[in-house]
Amino acid sequence: MAVELVHNFSLLHDDVMDGDRTRRYRPTAWSVFGVSAAILAGDALLAAALEVLAASGHPAATAGVRMLGGAVQELIGGQSADLEFERRDDVTVAECVVMAEGKTAALLGAACALGACFGGADTGGVASMGEFGRLVGVAFQHVDDLLGIWGDPAVTGKPVFADLRARKKSLPVVAALNSGIPAGRELAALYRRETLSDTDLAHVAELVDAAGGRAWSQTQADELLAHALAQLRSAAVDSRACAELAALARLATHRDH
Template identity: 40%
Template sequence: MTAPENFQRFLPLVEQGLRRALANGPDELLRASRYVLGWEDASGRPSSGGGKRLRPLICLEVAAAIGVAPERALPGAVAVELIHNFSLVHDDIQDGDAIRHGRPTAWKVIGQPQAINLGNFLYARGIGQLTDCSLPGAPAALRLLVDAIERMVEGQWSDIAFETAAQVTEQEYLAMVAGKTGALLGAAAGIGSALAGADTRSVEAFRRWGELLGLAFQVRDDYLGTWGDPDATGKSASSDIVRRKRTLPVVYALAAGETDALSAYYAEKNDGRSSGLTPEAVAEILATRGAREHTDALARRLAADADDALYTVAELGHDTTTLRALAAFIVERDR
């Protein structure tokens, strides 16, 4: 399933803003940034391998919902997308992921040390979008972004810690996701409303909606990470299993079963060795224990919660038509 057609309407504006933000600077860092954003391949040739631009588009859609020109929120949209890519570059190093969007991750192309530098560069450019912004809502937008970054780092810490934890509850897992994924999506929505000149109540309502949407997005991502089509998602469906990553299906299945081959598999060191289970066998056990149905149902419930959060936004007189269509896309998408 593709995103709502209307949701793509501001994509050219996002791309223009990103290119302006990366128009000048150190040549090698700019070249690596163009690769990460999908504009070029590893040899510097034009390509189209970037992400969904979900966060900046949400930022601009929120501004439009409030009734102002989306250009007003463009500094925030560019900021959240650059921060998002900073986190992906560093996460790929920490997780050892070799493929993203169907091609080698940054560290596989330029090495881990330089990829760390690249992530830091994207971080600095992202923060700069709001420190250089003169709109009245810019200080509040910057505070939202900084708070989200701190929560993202905390979430990533927990995510890594979960890989060797004896037990992880679903509540703990969702708290981690609220930081790692929900925080920046929430910030994107909140920043869009802050730069659009919305009042404090509206900013918080939009931020809350975005965070719930982020939770639904990550749970759906966990589903696709285990049972998705690699040709559609652009990444392996077994990498999380091989790394013993505690995704939502794993957390659910381990809580639902007694000590057995599955729990032994996830108790092993993350060194690629297996206790006789292949990734395909692990995925089958997860499905047998009801994790597939539970993960799908939870993503839908969280999307419904996000939709409910929009009632506050609607009560404040904002148009939520396009924003509501996003919830359906989040839980039905195949990539």
């Protein structure tokens, strides 16, 4: 519950910062109730998340609050980097991966580590589960970035080409920009334009593909999933739980929404 509250806090604020008007097939909160109300609602969800852990009465509650608080700090750092990257033309692939590790992987890692901690796992088990979640989180972000360009809006519930229109330095885009081939250079020139038409955006998506960004992100997602499943096995969790978590990891990294 605490992790889901944090997740929704981040989405409320993310929609405000990105100016997105659609989330899960419905108007975003800020577009209906206003920016101020959406920010305050997000703040309330974050406070509620920490209260859920603090009031749980569990012996691991204090450690859990620290763990989740640290993940939120990483998440905010990742989101800050994401916004900064929109103003830069020199973002490296390594920087983009670090951003994804904060923006998405930190929260999924905390979700898995918290579950292990509250379930009585030893230090090694908590660490293995946390790493499993972080690896799935980065893989999830690769897939999310791919869907942000090539996903079907009727399935994803997000506007078409929203990330490209906002000049997001997403993982496949940054890989394409750093490809060093003509398609990457043409992409860089288009990304510096003040406005892009729908036709331009469609061409930008083609250039990301042609410069190898699409294939690179898909390969990365597959490799990260494999490493994540290895971490899950090393955590020595119950066989049924291991199978269920592995199925969730595969679902998160092979999805269309």
